[in-house]
Amino acid sequence: MINFPAPMNRRSILIALAAFLLLFLRTAWVGDDVYITLRAVDNFVNGYGLTWNVAERVQPYTHPLWMFFLTALYLPTRDAYLAALLASFAASLLTFWLVARRDGFAALGVLILLFSKAFVDYSASGLENPLTHLLLVLFFIAFIEKPASTFRLALIASLIALNRQDAILFVLPALAWLVPQNLFCAANRKINLAALGNLLLGFLPLLLWEVFSLFYYGFPVPNTFYAKLGAGIPKAALFAQGWVYFLDSLQRDPLTLAVIAAGILLATSSPSAATS
Numbered sequence: 001m002i003n004f005p006a007p008m009n010r011r012s013i014l015i016a017l018a019a020f021l022l023l024f025l026r027t028a029w030v031g032d033d034v035y036i037t038l039r040a041v042d043n044f045v046n047g048y049g050l051t052w053n054v055a056e057r058v059q060p061y062t063h064p065l066w067m068f069f070l071t072a073l074y075l076p077t078r079d080a081y082l083a084a085l086l087a088s089f090a091a092s093l094l095t096f097w098l099v100a101r102r103d104g105f106a107a108l109g110v111l112i113l114l115f116s117k118a119f120v121d122y123s124a125s126g127l128e129n130p131l132t133h134l135l136l137v138l139f140f141i142a143f144i145e146k147p148a149s150t151f152r153l154a155l156i157a158s159l160i161a162l163n164r165q166d167a168i169l170f171v172l173p174a175l176a177w178l179v180p181q182n183l184f185c186a187a188n189r190k191i192n193l194a195a196l197g198n199l200l201l202g203f204l205p206l207l208l209w210e211v212f213s214l215f216y217y218g219f220p221v222p223n224t225f226y227a228k229l230g231a232g233i234p235k236a237a238l239f240a241q242g243w244v245y246f247l248d249s250l251q252r253d254p255l256t257l258a259v260i261a262a263g264i265l266l267a268t269s270s271p272s273a274a275t276s
Contacts, residue, residue: 008107013100016110020096023120030084034070034126037061038080041071045078050216059222063128064209065163084126091130092123098137117253132167135160143174150182150195154202161206165221173267 008016036052040061044050050067052060061067066087073083099109113119122129139156142149157175161168182195210220219226249257 008100008110012107013097016100016114017093017097019114020093023114024089024092024123027120028085028088028124030081030124030126034084035080037063037067037070038074038084041067041074041083042080044071045075057217059213059217059219060224062222062224063131063164065159066128066131069131085124088124088126088130091134095130095134095137098134098141102141112255112259116256116259118249118256128163131163132160135163136167136170139171139174143178148178148182149198150179151198151202153178154199155205156202158203158206162209 037060039052040050043052043054048054049057050059052058069087069091070083073086074080077083077086096110096113099113100106102109119133123133124130135156139153139160142152142156153171153175157168157171160171179199183192183199184190213220217223246257
C-alpha cells in the first residue's frame, strides 16, 4: 500500500497558481499555425462556412474541438490574437488547478509542470495543446476512480480525438486495459450490453464529427494529413530529424524527457503501482 503525501493546502495552491500565471505571462505567444484555423473561424463566424477559401470545402485545421473553442471566444471579441491567448490561458489554468488540488503527489506534479519547458511553452501558443493537456488530466482522473466509468472514459477519449485525432494514442493503452474488463462478464463470458452502450454513447461526438466531415469535406481526416503523407520525404530523413528534435529536447528540456521515461518505467515495471 502506498502512503501518499497530504494534499496541498489552499495557500500553497494559490502560490502555485500565481507562479504559473507569471510564467504564462512571461512566455505567452501565438504560433503562426493557429492563424490557419483562425481564418476558418473567421469565415465560419461571417457565414462562409468552415473553410479556408470560401468556395472550397477543405478542412485546413487538425483540431475541430479547439476550433469550436476558439470560435466561442472569437465571436464576441472579433480579435483573433486575444481569442487564441484567452483559450490557451483558460485551458492551461484549469489543467494546472486540477493537478494542484489532487490528493497524493500534487506538489510533485505542480513542480514538474512549472519546470517543464515543453509544458510551459505550449501552455500558450494558441494551438490545441492546452486543451489536450486538460482532457488528458481529466481522463486519468476518471481512470483512477474506482469503479471507473466506461461512459466517462469513452467520452473524454472521444473529445481528445476530436481535439486532435492522433492524441488518442495517449489513452489507447488505458482503454485497451480497462474496456475489455467492463465489456465482458467474467462469470458467463458474455458481452455486457450496458457497458457496450455506454462505450458507443461516449464516442458519439467523434462519430458524429466523422459523419459531418465525410459529408461536408468529403474526407474523414484533415487535408494536412494527406499533404504530410504525400510530401515525398524519405523515412530516413524523418527519423534523422526526429533524432535532432530528441537531442534538442535533451539539451534544453531534460526534465520533460526524464518524466516521460519515469512514467513509462513505472507503468511497465509494476502494474500494481501504476494503477494505485
